[in-house]
Amino acid sequence: MKQISSDIIDFLHTQSFVIVSSLDERGFPHSSCKDIVKIDPDGKIYLVDVYHGATVANIRRNPQVSISAVDEHKFIGYCLKGKALLMSEDISQEIIKTWEDKITSRLTKRLLRNLSENKSRRHHPEASLPFPKHIILIEVEDIVDLAPFNLKKGV
DSSP: OOOOOHHHHHHHHTOSOEEEEEEOTTSOEEEEEEEEEEEETTTEEEEEEOOOSHHHHHHHHOOEEEEEEEETTTTEEEEEEEEEEEEOSOOOHHHHHHHHHHHHHHHHHHHHHHHHTTOOOSOOGGGGOOOOOEEEEEEEEEEEEOSOGGGSTTO
């Protein structure tokens, strides 16, 4: 496993979600949005998956995945590549609490933004998400800095 720097950990924690890419039965990339609930600097990333769909089937067939996140405003991003493990047994209360806090924060931000923009919305997607089905553990093997070469730190 590859160590994850504190800069990358901090960046990932500021993201609302990450894009997880797996390979389908024909070898084509499949991308889906997932929430990060825990990152260990030693190279482990824990994602909550609330659905039991294509990503799970793909990981069972081929555990090679990547996680991508970008910040368009700061023009930075990372792609972390590694192997995924499905953890369907008991999901710890710590993980559930972290996920619930993220969903509550995202819902609050959406409501406040709608109020400040004087928009009335009846549908708030976060409020109707199902309970997490399982955790996807990614063991990171490689990290790619997606920033253009001339904008990378230290260049």
